Amino acid sequence: MERMAIHKALGGTSAGELICLKGWVRTLRTGKDVAFFALNDGSCFASLQVVVTPQLPNYEELVKIGTGACLSVQGVLVESPAAGQRWEVQAQKVEVLGDADSDYPLQKKRHSLEFLRSIAHLRPRSNTFGAVFRLRSALSFAIHRFFHERGFLYVHTPIITANDCEGAGEMFRVTTLDSENPPRNSGNIDWSQDFFGERTGLTVSGQLQGELFATAFSDIYTFGPTFRAENSNTSRHAAEFWMIEPEMAFADLEDDCRLAEDFLRYLVTYTLQHCGEDLAFFNERVEKGLLDKLQALAKARFETMTYSEAVSRLQASGESFQFPVAWGRDLQSEHERYLTEKVVGGPVFVTDYPVGIKAFYMRLNNDERTVAAMDLLVPRVGEIIGGSQREERLPVLQRRMEESGIAPESLWWYLDTRRWGSCPHAGFGLGFERLLMYLTGMENIRDVIPFPRTPGNARF
Structure with missing residues (x-):
């Protein structure tokens, strides 16, 4: 089944439709015989709630995954009884594409911008x-x-x-010359021997x-x-x-x-x-x-x-x-x-x-x-x-x-x-x-x- 972006699922589908979503877990809540994943794929600000029940054969594995894990979800889009969201997905099949270790740094709390700059690969x-x-x-x-x-x-x-x-004069220099022993002419660096035959930099x-x-x-x-x-x-x-x-x-x-x-x-x-x-x-x-x-x-x-x-x-x-x-x-x-x-x-x-x-x-x-x-x-x-x-x-x-x-x-x-x-x-x-x-x-x-x-x- 072709993947549907979450922004489309939230805005352009109808109840009862069977859809496939792929994304990353923002939050995970577990209750008695039920688990709720907030799934986000970056296509929009909102996440889509995925409801997982013990009927799934890998339910016990799913409730142990970490925040940040990557999932593939197939399920039915239904109207959500919860406040603040119109839709949710009743999962029929969930595949863990990539789990996340417990030390995943983006947990459910507000992080400072300074901290997020230090993890620019995840921010x-x-x-x-x-x-x-x-x-x-x-x-x-x-x-x-x-x-x-x-x-x-x-x-x-x-x-x-x-x-x-x-x-x-505030330019980054672009050169292939040996920085430790550049060619010189009358004491000055001989840029004519550089790759472009003259002194160059980034624009x-x-x-x-x-x-x-x-x-x-x-x-x-x-x-x-x-x-x-x-x-x-x-x-x-x-x-x-x-x-x-x-x-x-x-x-x-x-x-x-x-x-x-x-x-x-x-x-x-x-x-x-x-x-x-x-x-x-x-x-x-x-x-x-x-x-x-x-x-x-x-x-x-x-x-x-x-x-x-x-x-x-x-x-x-x-x-x-x-x-x-x-x-x-x-x-x-x-x-x-x-x-x-x-x-x-x-x-x-x-x-x-x-x-x-x-x-x-x-x-x-x-x-x-x-x-x-x-x-x-x-x-x-x-x-x-x-x-x-x-x-x-x-x-x-x-x-x-x-x-x-x-x-x-x-x-x-x-x-x-x-x-x-x-x-x-x-x-x-x-x-x-x-x-x-x-x-x-x-x-x-x-x-x-x-x-x-x-x-x-x-x-x-």
Whole structure:
């Protein structure tokens, strides 16, 4: 008999139907001549109760299995007399596919997130992480669906690169050279003898390559892993994370903001419509008021203010911020939250940042003091999306690279797009894990990544 997923058994079958289920035992209760298994296969948040009686030839074996055991169950779906559940299965045949030793760490009690991180190979079986990773999967699909519906081309940009998009130098090196005795030239490592013939690392962004494709396909997006060798142990940083980076030809900063608003609203709405059971769990157990927050964002009006206006409002607020506010300094999370929660009361785009705190590829405004950049700020979090109109003028881009300490010849292929058919274009980046933290209420980025990579930790 073909296996039926538990979410289908709970929602799309009728009483009296003979079904086959396979999954893992969450809990086991025994009574007089009866045993109850809560079986879960990960297809939904809920478990399905399986009723086992001594009529089964292996009943005595079954009542001794451990929590976490894997079972195959054939039985009849019936309405449950117990409160809190509509259906249960009267078992006719139960096969133990894999028993679990008594030291199985996921027993029926609440475990701390710190403890669950230490058993990342088992934590997907817990309620919390089952909900997190179902939502992560659903959102991945929604991202592709959003761009597909709008005619964007999906581009796989390289994971190994010789270029540092952000210019920060925080890249993991990729090399086949002997670390104890690398070849040298005038005392320096001779990277020409490395596998790729030059110094390479793991990418921090697919943006530059994405821009190349935008000059051929107009609207494109990338969605893949990125890496940053930043020795940070905060709850918002990881060494490996996923980025969504759309790029649009023939677009300016206003177009960029409009796409970012549509994108975020679409994803929030999709989550509310398709992940209700898991969101209800997060709302109850992780962040009280999460559903209200998401519903408000889905309907909110997105405001816009310039960086200069934002600084003026912060300085006039009378608030005592931990980090002083001054024109030319980057906004901190406390400033961004104040703008969204106290000044605007909702999401806001902050635009036109000082040239000194933004990347070389952002388009220089006519005042030559600011660039056509934007950050989308949301309540409770602050920045969630960052983007800009790109600098399409070759002489200006070359000058900005030199001012940023980037040798123009190192990105000759990037500059070629400004020589041959240059066009206005814009794009943004959204950290997938930051989005998941916002949608689930989880406070640590390690808890929305299946196997987090952080300083000192690359287990599993």
